[in-house]
Amino acid sequence: MATDDPRPAGRTDESHPSLLEERIDGESVFQGKLLKVYRDRVRAPDGHEQTFEYTLHPGAAVVIPMLDDGRLVLERQWRYPLNRSFLEFPAGKLNPGEDPLEAVRRELAEETGYRAAEWAKLGEMHPVIAYSTEVIHLFMAKGMVAGESAREKGECLELVVMSPEALFDAIYSGEVTDSKTLSCAVWLDRILRGVWQPVWKTLPL
């Protein structure tokens, strides 16, 4: 089944036209609940024809939640594909059309019970540019207030509160390897040293 181009609009990248890979045609090869897989025929800049397989993703958001005493709230959660648990910052997929900040506030409250008064957008991250359209929006939160979580059925996790130095030790030792958590750590390290300044805004709890 031939399809119209399902990919994001992309970027003009007018300074790099010599790299552009041109879509010839494509088809949907698997439409699952999470994964929507396409296979496209593509012409490379050198004229070589290849196929690319990739999945569409609605995007996600992650947050570095910092308590008033400077410690961080992380989650330990089973990650089925890798058959083990991971230590990671709270995150979740965007609902269709959902604003990333709204999504991450919702996920933080649902998964941890915490609400936060101060929020800063840090940046964006693409976890897997070779085979997914996923983008993850990175946030930091302060002014945290504990409350009741409202996890979905099957969403089982443990909250782990740790200092930034304990987090960096856990990265160094190989205990923390999740890409969104590592990406947040770039920002955390430089924010704590005062090299980068987030722009905070206050929101109603």
Added chain:
Amino acid sequence: MATDDPRPAGRTDESHPSLLEERIDGESVFQGKLLKVYRDRVRAPDGHEQTFEYTLHPGAAVVIPMLDDGRLVLERQWRYPLNRSFLEFPAGKLNPGEDPLEAVRRELAEETGYRAAEWAKLGEMHPVIAYSTEVIHLFMAKGMVAGESAREKGECLELVVMSPEALFDAIYSGEVTDSKTLSCAVWLDRILRGVWQPVWKTLPL
């Protein structure tokens, strides 16, 4: 078609048995050239039954290549799923059974022409724990010697040499968002400040 469990052996995680999601059964739903998609029925720790879709991946390796003058070698490459180019550290998939260090030395030479005398393993990163088994091995290389690249057909890229500070500026501005490059940046920042010490070994060029 029911299949045996195709996932990695995982980790015992004996300290977190309460999080374990148990496989009931599963099937292959798409076997492509790159993506090998499975859909499994899974029982969560709270007894709730759900399905997970995920793809198998052979693993990959990425390197921070540092020239004698301290500048870094990156690549600008078109990433078809996102319909734009990205600035990223050199990386590539492992061939079946290939040692990650051998794979990344091969990829660095093929893609950039550079060979390096000194290598350090930094850590590992999981780009997309929600729907792929991929693990990326992180390395750093010094003692770089330029040479001829040997790119495959269709592998079109531009080399970009930049200082570490220019890289961090590009992360802060949102120009660099690739997860493996951001994960390397956590290490790079702390190595350059002397907080983390890589263990170097010298290899024949």
